Amino acid sequence: MPLIALVEQISSWADAVQFQALSSQAALVAALAVGLAGGLSLSGSI
Amino acid sequence: MLLPPHRRRSLLDYRIVGAYLSGTTAGALLTALAVWIASGFTEPLSVSVRMAVLVAGLVLVVLSRHGAFADVIRLPEAKRQIPAEVFGGSLVRGAFRFGFELGTGVRTYVSSVMPYFLLLIVLVGRATLADTVAMALGFGLGRALPLGGQLLAPDRVAPLVAAFGERSRTAGGVLGIIVLAGGFAIVDRGY
Numbered sequence: 001m002p003l004i005a006l007v008e009q010i011s012s013w014a015d016a017v018q019f020q021a022l023s024s025q026a027a028l029v030a031a032l033a034v035g036l037a038g039g040l041s042l043s044g045s046i
Numbered sequence: 047m048l049l050p051p052h053r054r055r056s057l058l059d060y061r062i063v064g065a066y067l068s069g070t071t072a073g074a075l076l077t078a079l080a081v082w083i084a085s086g087f088t089e090p091l092s093v094s095v096r097m098a099v100l101v102a103g104l105v106l107v108v109l110s111r112h113g114a115f116a117d118v119i120r121l122p123e124a125k126r127q128i129p130a131e132v133f134g135g136s137l138v139r140g141a142f143r144f145g146f147e148l149g150t151g152v153r154t155y156v157s158s159v160m161p162y163f164l165l166l167i168v169l170v171g172r173a174t175l176a177d178t179v180a181m182a183l184g185f186g187l188g189r190a191l192p193l194g195g196q197l198l199a200p201d202r203v204a205p206l207v208a209a210f211g212e213r214s215r216t217a218g219g220v221l222g223i224i225v226l227a228g229g230f231a232i233v234d235r236g237y
Contacts, residue, residue, distance in 0.1 A: 027231060028176060028180045029180075030231040031176075032183065032184040033224055034164065034228035035188065036184035036187055036191075037160065037188065037221040038158075038160040038163070038188060039070070039191070041222075041225075042151075042158050042189060043190075
């Protein structure tokens with residue numbers, strides 16, 4: 001039935017978006033860590 | 047020295063450190079956003095070409111600072127101290143301006159290759175805007191962390207900074223691994 005196919009497609013899109021969101025959260029944490037390491041590499045006594 | 051070495055801290059000391067942290071973060075954000083905008087020029091490159099250029103760029107940076115190209119290629123760097131005039135006026139405003147200059151990375155010495163790595167990750171790796179902002183915030187925080195540590199935990203910070211200086215090669219290696227591993231996790235792989 002078209003309605004079931006539509007629901008399956010929307011569900012598939014939702015799964016894809018959720019994966020992207022999780023991936024983005026991990027990427028944000030990685031970016032923060034990368035920046036922190038970069039800043040620490042230059043830091044000394046002030 | 048932004049924070050004089052005495053144990054009793056005043057509200058002014060907290061304001062100075064807060065201003066310094068705001069400055070380093072704001073400066074880092076400015077540079078990061080400018081590079082992120084410029085990264086649009088690398089959009090026509092395919093993912094494989096972009097990765098190859100990124101790796102080549104990282105190798106070139108290391109060789110230009112520590113290796114075979116050290117006498118041939120000079121990495122962009124302002125070879126001067128930040129002028130004392132930035133502290134003209136209030137200490138808090140001066141701390142912000144000093145931190146801002148350090149955060150941008152364009153007005154003073156760059157004693158490590160890591161900032162160049164970060165710029166390459168954004169420029170060639172085409173990190174997303176959110177990741178670029180997160181990287182800039184992390185950079186500003188990392189830049190201000192030793193001063194914040196002096197304020198909040200002075201008895202622990204000085205030994206840590208001394209240990210960091212004594213084991214600078216190991217510490218530099220660890221930080222380098224974090225930057226490289228994290229950097230490749232956030233570059234645009236065409237997904």
